[in-house]
Amino acid sequence: xxxxxxxxxxxxxxxxxxxALLLLFFPRRDRDIKLxxxxxxxxxxxxxxxxxxxxxxxxxxxxxxxxxxxxxxPNIHYHxxxxxxxxxxVVLTTFLTPLCVLISWKSIHERxxxxxxxxxxxxxxxxxxxxxxDLFLFYFFWEATLIPMALLIGMYGHERRVYAxxxxxxxxxxxxxxxxxxxxxxYANTTPHTFDFVAVxxxxxxxxxxNLPGAARWxxxxxxVAFAVKVPLFPFHTWLPDAHVEAxxxxxxxxxxxxxxxxxxxxLRFNLGxxxxxxxxxxxxxxxxxxxxxxxxxxxxxVQPNMKKLIAYSSISHLGFVVLGIFSFTQAGLNGATFVMLxxxxxxxxxxxxxxxxxxxxxxxxxxxxxxxxxxxxxxxxFFLFIVLASVGLPLLNGFVGEFLVxxxxxxxxxxxxxxxxxxxIWSACYLLWMYQRVFFxxxxxxxxxxxxxxxxxxxxxxxxxAVVALAMGVxxxxxxxxxxxxxHNALAVFPQYVTQVxxx
Amino acid sequence: MALQTMQTLPGAVDYxxxxxxxxxxxxxxxxxxxxxxxxxxxxxxxxxxxALAGAIAALAATLYQAQPQYWGLGFWEMVRVDPFSIFFxxxxxxxxxxxxxxxxxxxxxxxxxxxxxxxLILFGAVGMNLMSSAVELVLIFIALEISSISTxxxxxxxxxxxxxxxxSVKYFLLGSFATAFFLYxxxxxxxxTGSTSIARISASLAEYAGGHGPLLxxxxxxxxxVGLGFKVAAAPFHVWTPDVYEGAPSPxxxxxxxxxxxxxxxxxxxxxxxAKTPDAARxxxxxxxxALSMTIGNIAALVQDNVKRLLAYSSIAHAGYLLVAxxxxxxxxxxxxxxxxxxxxxxxxxxxxxxxxxxxxxxRYVTLEDYSGLGRRSPGLAAILTVFLLSLIGxxxxxxxxxxxxxxxxxxxxxxxxxxxxxxxxxxxxxxxxYYLRIIVVxxxxxxxxxxxxxPIPAGLxxxxxxxxxxxxxxxxxxxxxxxxxxxxxxxxx
Numbered sequence: 001x002x003x004x005x006x007x008x009x010x011x012x013x014x015x016x017x018x019x020a021l022l023l024l025f026f027p028r029r030d031r032d033i034k035l036x037x038x039x040x041x042x043x044x045x046x047x048x049x050x051x052x053x054x055x056x057x058x059x060x061x062x063x064x065x066x067x068x069x070x071x072x073x074p075n076i077h078y079h080x081x082x083x084x085x086x087x088x089x090v091v092l093t094t095f096l097t098p099l100c101v102l103i104s105w106k107s108i109h110e111r112x113x114x115x116x117x118x119x120x121x122x123x124x125x126x127x128x129x130x131x132x133x134d135l136f137l138f139y140f141f142w143e144a145t146l147i148p149m150a151l152l153i154g155m156y157g158h159e160r161r162v163y164a165x166x167x168x169x170x171x172x173x174x175x176x177x178x179x180x181x182x183x184x185x186x187y188a189n190t191t192p193h194t195f196d197f198v199a200v201x202x203x204x205x206x207x208x209x210x211n212l213p214g215a216a217r218w219x220x221x222x223x224x225v226a227f228a229v230k231v232p233l234f235p236f237h238t239w240l241p242d243a244h245v246e247a248x249x250x251x252x253x254x255x256x257x258x259x260x261x262x263x264x265x266x267x268l269r270f271n272l273g274x275x276x277x278x279x280x281x282x283x284x285x286x287x288x289x290x291x292x293x294x295x296x297x298x299x300x301x302x303v304q305p306n307m308k309k310l311i312a313y314s315s316i317s318h319l320g321f322v323v324l325g326i327f328s329f330t331q332a333g334l335n336g337a338t339f340v341m342l343x344x345x346x347x348x349x350x351x352x353x354x355x356x357x358x359x360x361x362x363x364x365x366x367x368x369x370x371x372x373x374x375x376x377x378x379x380x381x382x383f384f385l386f387i388v389l390a391s392v393g394l395p396l397l398n399g400f401v402g403e404f405l406v407x408x409x410x411x412x413x414x415x416x417x418x419x420x421x422x423x424x425x426i427w428s429a430c431y432l433l434w435m436y437q438r439v440f441f442x443x444x445x446x447x448x449x450x451x452x453x454x455x456x457x458x459x460x461x462x463x464x465x466x467a468v469v470a471l472a473m474g475v476x477x478x479x480x481x482x483x484x485x486x487x488x489h490n491a492l493a494v495f496p497q498y499v500t501q502v503x504x505x
Numbered sequence: 506m507a508l509q510t511m512q513t514l515p516g517a518v519d520y521x522x523x524x525x526x527x528x529x530x531x532x533x534x535x536x537x538x539x540x541x542x543x544x545x546x547x548x549x550x551x552x553x554x555x556a557l558a559g560a561i562a563a564l565a566a567t568l569y570q571a572q573p574q575y576w577g578l579g580f581w582e583m584v585r586v587d588p589f590s591i592f593f594x595x596x597x598x599x600x601x602x603x604x605x606x607x608x609x610x611x612x613x614x615x616x617x618x619x620x621x622x623x624x625l626i627l628f629g630a631v632g633m634n635l636m637s638s639a640v641e642l643v644l645i646f647i648a649l650e651i652s653s654i655s656t657x658x659x660x661x662x663x664x665x666x667x668x669x670x671x672x673s674v675k676y677f678l679l680g681s682f683a684t685a686f687f688l689y690x691x692x693x694x695x696x697x698t699g700s701t702s703i704a705r706i707s708a709s710l711a712e713y714a715g716g717h718g719p720l721l722x723x724x725x726x727x728x729x730x731v732g733l734g735f736k737v738a739a740a741p742f743h744v745w746t747p748d749v750y751e752g753a754p755s756p757x758x759x760x761x762x763x764x765x766x767x768x769x770x771x772x773x774x775x776x777x778x779x780a781k782t783p784d785a786a787r788x789x790x791x792x793x794x795x796a797l798s799m800t801i802g803n804i805a806a807l808v809q810d811n812v813k814r815l816l817a818y819s820s821i822a823h824a825g826y827l828l829v830a831x832x833x834x835x836x837x838x839x840x841x842x843x844x845x846x847x848x849x850x851x852x853x854x855x856x857x858x859x860x861x862x863x864x865x866x867x868x869r870y871v872t873l874e875d876y877s878g879l880g881r882r883s884p885g886l887a888a889i890l891t892v893f894l895l896s897l898i899g900x901x902x903x904x905x906x907x908x909x910x911x912x913x914x915x916x917x918x919x920x921x922x923x924x925x926x927x928x929x930x931x932x933x934x935x936x937x938x939x940y941y942l943r944i945i946v947v948x949x950x951x952x953x954x955x956x957x958x959x960x961p962i963p964a965g966l967x968x969x970x971x972x973x974x975x976x977x978x979x980x981x982x983x984x985x986x987x988x989x990x991x992x993x994x995x996x997x998x999x
Contacts, residue, residue, distance in 0.1 A: 072985045073992070074914065111881065140901040147900065154950040155880070162950045169942065174935055181931070188917065 249356025333409020532559025540620025672752025687732025755861025798825030878953025
């Protein structure tokens with residue numbers, strides 16, 4: 001392996017942080033700061049493209065592996081690596097961040113420097129979560145996402161921002177304490193003590209942890225609680241609508257686009273990867289929670305008068321699909337779950353950007369304040385419609401592929417999971433299209449909406465990539481799936497005996 | 506044996522073994538001597554400079570002393586230089602440097618006479634250094650008094666302010682009471698074992714079958730713990746802390762909440778581990794004190810609106826976390842405690858330096874309200890304070906995280922892991938996050954107050970903050986070397 005391949009993950013991860021560090025010493029010239037952040041985030045996107053370009057799609061297991069000792073006591077390694085699952089999540093993160101910079105160009109006008117520093121630090125932390133293979137390093141990045149995100153919400157959000165920020169912080173931090181406890185237990189019970197994910201996984205599979213049978217259930221819950229709050233799975237979801245509604249647009253985009261995926265990624269990587277038996281034993285009620293989330297999220301979304309809150313609840317519904325797919329323990333289900341993560345990141349990210357664009361013009365998210373916007377803003381409405389259709393799951397757009405795979409996996413496992421899950425697709429069509437109808441169709445109800453300017457160049461530049469990717473993912477999903485599939489296969493192969501039990505039921 | 510050693514006069518090497526103390530005393534006296542000679546209005550910078558030089562010289566002396574050929578007992582086996590004491594000398598000297606640097610401008614703003622102030626910091630440091638290297642209970646007592654008396658006076662240095670005087674008197678009265686307890690404990694220990702030397706106490710207690718010492722020894726340990734517990738502000742001997750911290754000058758609070766505490770923890774570690782006091786006494790006594798300190802400190806801090814009082818309660822809680830380490834097995838507990846004192850010193854001195862700078866003349870701006878929008882009014886200061894607060898919470902890549910991490914993992918080692926105490930500790934850390942975050946929230950998410958002005962960061966304070974920030978981050982990113990050093994120093998303890 002050459003030098004670049006060995007260090008590429010470190011570059012991708014720390015380019016934004018290095019940019020943030022430089023930004024710290026920048027004079028407060030807002031324009032330069034924005035340009036610089038754009039350049040840095042584009043740079044990290046370009047660097048991250050090295051990953052899919054040189055990713056070996058026939059090889060399961062972790063690639064671009066880098067493992068050096070960091071702290072001797074406790075034995076913490078700087079261990080990074082990606083497989084087909086984390087590969088695309090990393091690229092999703094680097095893809096969304098430049099768009100976030102673009103979309104914040106005008107809406108952030110005070111404390112600009114702090115905003116972009118926080119944004120770049122957040123990017124580093126998010127990428128770190130997906131590439132870390134040392135449990136401690138993972139936990140570190142996991143916690144590190146919390147502070148910039150909470151500050152972004154609390155400093156740049158709307159009226160109830162402080163409440164939302166504190167709620168977000170406390171929910172996720174308290175939940176992750178349980179994960180830390182589980183991580184420490186694993187560390188203390190492996191010989192030699194290690195935080196290394198691969199080593200811990202091997203030790204568990206080979207039954208080298210004598211105390212595991214008694215503790216496995218608690219460890220599973222430790223990880224599960226932390227991830228379930230992040231996803232968020234019903235009934236841990238109450239922080240999400242608050243955080244989304246109050247967050248600035250870029251915060252919402254990254255929150256929905258990436259941060260929520262950290263939860264599902266964690267479930268997939270750690271709960272399934274480390275505790276297959278417990279995952280299987282608990283699958284039925286977790287899937288039930290996911291199904292409740294799908295239906296409940298959709299129903300609540302339907303009655304929201306606030307556009308942003310509607311999109312937030314739609315996230316709960318969509319993320320329910322991901323969890324359902326993961327706990328179906330089928331190849332199709334897991335592939336679909338991973339694909340939905342990416343698709344949701346693109347389309348919901350774009351929806352939040354669109355909502356933000358409207359907010360910049362009218363300073364409200366109330367659906368009743370709009371109506372007939374298709375007349376003054378034709379380009380905007382076209383983009384909006386396209387993304388709504390992608391999100392609804394129209395065939396040939398990205399939402400369809402993932403949800404289809406998840407549902408086919410769910411059907412294989414239990415018929416009624418599939419049936420209930422499938423209604424979610426219908427619900428999502430209802431609430432999104434109904435919202436679209438109320439906002440864009442008909443006559444212009446409010447006088448001031450007549451004068452709303454259509455998208456400007458910057459906004460179009462921010463939206464085009466999402467539309468293109470949404471279409472590409474729908475037309476040629478294999479480009480993504482052929483990297484995901486071996487990783488999923490590998491994730492399922494670690495516990496064949498349990499899988500067959502589930503599938504055979 | 507004792508008499509024989511008494512008869513020989515101390516040689517040069519003995520003086521090297523107290524070199525940092527000697528250096529600090531000389532510089533302290535120099536400051537006192539120059540104070541009346543120099544022009545009152547311009548003396549403050551000169552005297553501060555001399556004091557700074559003294560503290561740096563003490564640091565250099567510690568480094569000199571750290572060479573292995575100077576390790577060992579000195580002055581008729583009353584002091585002992587070993588990596589353990591060197592570690593604490595280092596912490597004390599570094600704390601003194603940071604505090605002197607951050608006092609520079611503070612003194613001018615508060616219009617405090619500089620002479621005695623700097624001298625007392627140096628003299629206090631003498632006592633603290635001596636505490637960590639003394640292996641004889643009477644000398645420990647004397648060192649404790651040297652350090653305490655300096656801090657009693659320092660607490661009252663804002664002479665124009667009534668609460669500062671109140672703080673000083675309160676601290677003095679309760680502190681004297683506590684040292685009396687300590688002395689009583691020493692007397693009982695002497696009665697139980699016939700010696701005040703830690704090595705001989707250890708030998709004598711080891712003779713008792715099954716590791717149970719005589720009742721008198723238990724009582725002695727308990728009484729000494731009362732005295733020391735007072736000094737580190739551990740519950741239930743913590744009642745003085747909020748009032749004293751509120752009244753005392755902020756840089757002094759930064760100093761007295763870290764350096765003397767570190768020294769007292771050194772004494773505690775020596776008494777508890779080196780003297781081989783019975784485990785039962787140690788574990789239960791400290792278990793209760795640790796649980797109480799963490800809980801009372803954190804819960805009381807939740808409702809504070811004065812930042813200094815809030816940090817005072819936080820320091821009670823941190824004393825509790827530290828006690829958890831002392832209740833653990835020595836092999837893991839001592840390094841964890843040592844690491845904790847170092848990282849706590851860096852972050853707390855830093856936090857109080859910011860508070861002191863922001864408080865303005867007469868320390869007017871110390872309520873949470875005054876911090877509204879500090880993130881906008883002084884982004885640098887707010888960002889730095891945020892890092893210290895995150896470290897106090899225990900967020901990764903700050904020293905505070907590994908400090909807590911080592912303490913709790915030390916408590917879980919061995920055949921009788923202190924699971925209950927760790928659960929209490931972890932819950933407490935979660936509670937604590939709330940009140941530290943409150944400060945961050947107020948700084949960043951409230952509209953700025955215009956009536957509380959923030960002056961730009963002066964050079965001295967800037968250096969102090971940069972140093973404490975660097976140490977806090979260093980301990981959070983590369984804690985390995987410090988912990989390894991602490992671990993090695995434990996192997997060399999008897």
